[in-house]
Amino acid sequence: MPAPARPVALAVIVPTWNEADNVLVLARRLHETLDGLVPWEMIVVDDDSADGTADLVDAAALGGDTVRCVRRIGRRGLSSAVIEGCLATYAPTLVVMDADLQHDERVIPRMLERLAEPGRDLVVATRYAGGGSTGDWNGARRAGSRLATWMARLATPASQAISDPMSGFFAIRREAFLAAAPNLSGAGFKILLDIAASAPRPLGVAEVPYTFRRREAGESKLNATVVLDYIGMIFEKRSAGRIPARFVLFGVTGLLGLVVHMAVLYGLNRVAGLGFELSQTVAVLVAMTSNFLVNNNLTYRDRRLRGMAALGGLLKFYLVCGTGALSNVGVASFAFAHGSNWLVSGLAGVFVASVFNFAMSSRYVWSGRRRGG
Numbered sequence: 001m002p003a004p005a006r007p008v009a010l011a012v013i014v015p016t017w018n019e020a021d022n023v024l025v026l027a028r029r030l031h032e033t034l035d036g037l038v039p040w041e042m043i044v045v046d047d048d049s050a051d052g053t054a055d056l057v058d059a060a061a062l063g064g065d066t067v068r069c070v071r072r073i074g075r076r077g078l079s080s081a082v083i084e085g086c087l088a089t090y091a092p093t094l095v096v097m098d099a100d101l102q103h104d105e106r107v108i109p110r111m112l113e114r115l116a117e118p119g120r121d122l123v124v125a126t127r128y129a130g131g132g133s134t135g136d137w138n139g140a141r142r143a144g145s146r147l148a149t150w151m152a153r154l155a156t157p158a159s160q161a162i163s164d165p166m167s168g169f170f171a172i173r174r175e176a177f178l179a180a181a182p183n184l185s186g187a188g189f190k191i192l193l194d195i196a197a198s199a200p201r202p203l204g205v206a207e208v209p210y211t212f213r214r215r216e217a218g219e220s221k222l223n224a225t226v227v228l229d230y231i232g233m234i235f236e237k238r239s240a241g242r243i244p245a246r247f248v249l250f251g252v253t254g255l256l257g258l259v260v261h262m263a264v265l266y267g268l269n270r271v272a273g274l275g276f277e278l279s280q281t282v283a284v285l286v287a288m289t290s291n292f293l294v295n296n297n298l299t300y301r302d303r304r305l306r307g308m309a310a311l312g313g314l315l316k317f318y319l320v321c322g323t324g325a326l327s328n329v330g331v332a333s334f335a336f337a338h339g340s341n342w343l344v345s346g347l348a349g350v351f352v353a354s355v356f357n358f359a360m361s362s363r364y365v366w367s368g369r370r371r372g373g
Helices: 023-034 053-062 078-087 105-115 139-155 157-161 174-183 191-198 224-238 245-271 276-299 308-337 342-365
Strands: 010-016 040-046 067-071 093-096 122-126 170-173 205-209
Touching: 010 023, 010 078, 023 040, 023 053, 023 105, 040 053, 040 078, 053 067, 078 093, 078 174, 078 191, 093 105, 093 174, 105 122, 105 170, 105 205, 122 191, 170 174, 174 191, 224 245, 245 276, 245 342, 276 308, 308 342
Parallel strands: 010 040, 010 093, 040 067, 122 205
Antiparallel strands: 093 170, 122 170
C-alpha cells in the first residue's frame, strides 16, 4: 500500500486575479522558505483570470507541486476569495498573502514562531512597527494608508492592538478564523480588519515587521471601487452589521444618480428649452438607467447581470424605483400632515424609499441566482 500523505500543517492562501507573471514565482519562493520547515500547501483562489493564472497553477499541481487552485466563476473580490481559500483546507495554521510578490515570504517562519506562543491567535506582518517599512511609497500613498488605518480604528476597538490593520499579510490559527467566519462581511479587500472586527472574543495578536516590496509584474488592484468597498465595510462594522456594506455602495450610487438627474434636467430644460415635464421625465429615466448600470458593475458586481438578463434586470429596476418613489411621496406626505417640518418629512421619505429600493433590488433584481445571457 502507498504511504499515507503527510498531513498539511500550514496552508498559504493566495487570492489572484491576473497574476500569471507572479504566481509561480511566489510558489518557488515559498519552497525556498518553507521546505523542510513544515508540511505546507499553497491554495490559489483565482477569480477567473483572463491571463491563464489558474491554468498555470493547475499545471504545477499536476506536475506534483504542493499547490492547488480554487477557481471562482462569476464572483470576484479579495476578501471573499480569502474566506473560500481558508475554508478549503484542514491545515491548522493559515497564512494569507498577496500574489504580487510585495509581501516578503521570508518573514513567514518568524510569523509561525510568534503564532506558536501561548495565547496567540493572529500574527500580522506589519509595515508600521519598528523595523517595518512601506518601501518606496510616495507621500500621497503613505498619507492614504494612514487615513485608512485611522478609519479602521474608528470601526472597531479590535484593531487598536494592530499597528497595520490594512495589512493583507498575516497568519492565523484555523480555529480563530472559523470562529469569526459566520460574522465576516466578505466585502472589499481588507480581510484582516474584517476578521479582527468579527471575532467573538478579542484575539491574541502579535506582529512581525517587514518591508513592503515593489510590484515586479502585473497591475495594482487598488482603485476607486476598492476604496468604496472599504468605506462600506467600515460602516457595516461600526454599526454592528445594521448597515450592510452593500447598502452604503447603493446609497453612494443613489447620490451619483441625483447628480445625473439634475444635470440632464438642467441641460434639457434650461439649455435645450424643452418643457419641464418632458425634461423631468427624461431625467428620471436617465438617472434610473445610470443607477442600474453603476449598481450592476459596482454594488452587485459579484451578481452582475449580462445579456438579456441585464435587460430584464433593468426593467425590474425601473419598477422597483417607481414603487420606491411612490413610497417616498406617501411617507413624506404622511409625516408632513402629522406635524413634521418639510425637511424632516422629506428626509423620512428618502430614507424609506432608499431602504425599500435596496431591499427589493437585492431580492428581485440581483438575487444572486444563476441567470442565462
